[in-house]
Amino acid sequence: MTDASDDPERTPEPPTRRTGGRRASGDAGDEFTSHLRSARSEFEQQVERARADFDLANEKIKQRTGRDLIVATLVGLALGVIVIGSLMFFKPLFLLFAVPVALLGVFEFSRALQVAGRRVDVVPQLIAALGLVLAGYFFDYFTHWTVAFAAVAIVVVWRLIAQMAAHDSRAYGDVLADVLISGFVQLYVAFLGSLLLILLRQEQGEWWVLAMIGTAVAADTGAYAFGLMFGKHPMAPRISPKKTWEGFGGAVIAAVAAGVLFGLFLLQVPWWAGLVFGLVILATATVGDLGESMIKRDLGIKDMSSWLPGHGGVLDRLDSILPSTVPALALYFLFFPLVVA
Secondary structure, eight states: OOOGGGOTTSOOOOOHHHHHHHHHHHHHHHHHHHHHHHHHHHHHHHHHHHHHHHHHHHHHHHHHHSSOHHHHHHHHHHHHHHHHHHHHHOGGGHHHHHHHHHHHHHHHHHHHHHHTTOOOOHHHHHHHHHHHHHHHHHSOHHHHHHHHHHHHHHHHHHHHHHHHHHOOOOOHHHHHHHHHHHHHHIIIIIIHHHHHHHHHTSTTHHHHHHHHHHHHHHHHHHHHHHHHHHOOSEEETTTEEEEEHHHHHHHHHHHHHHHHHHIIIIIOOOHHHHHHHHHHHHHHHHHHHHHHHHHHHHHTOSOSOSSBTTTBSHHHHHTTTTTTHHHHHHHHHHHGGGOOO
């Protein structure tokens, strides 16, 4: 038998061991890539299912509460950062936020009233509101009250003169309502907003402003969460059908907890003073919320405007804060002597 190596014309076959290794390595690589693609496809499917479930849950919340939870949360966090940052580092910076917000509130309230058929003069309202709000921070108490009286008088007299110049057949009752509403805009938005700035300018006033806003927001959040989870019994169906007693219970818990915590760690007052602070702010915040709901129902609107996505208008966020400025300022003068040095 002739050996293959003895035949010079026969080409030796290439070794098969190395080729088999390459083929095995390629098969392993293809199998790994296939597993990777399968895992990626499964992960994408899980993400899509989770997103669909979340969108469905968010849509149910939106249908029940009338708010987009995600957008509302993001906007609320952004506003919170601005408020907390300005109050913590240099409290006059808060004016750059508070004054425009007050003017926006006056503007959107005036526009909503105009759409409802009331005659409200926007420009005089804004000028009077600007002077009244700034007076709360820069002037003494007597001057502030004088400016408040002047602001109301300006918008009332302007409305009367404008009505006389119109030469129309508007009924006496409508004219009287226009005059009263014009003064109410100044008292409700500008005057209450100026009280917040009076509180701000006091010694350690920035912390009391922060505590008041934080407690009002906590009450609103507690009412929202408990109402969403447990709400069954309407609290005031003719005024605000979506507010429930279960939600109010959540507001009580959140406001009391916030008041005590703010009192102990921020305001440096006894725990019972923080408890009183939380309960009082809860009461005024609830009344303010229901009061604005009643105004919107009378005007036939859902929100004052759509400037704040997920929240509505500026006044829709200030409804619980503006009335709370009165007790917050009173409690400051009552409890500040109790501050622990």
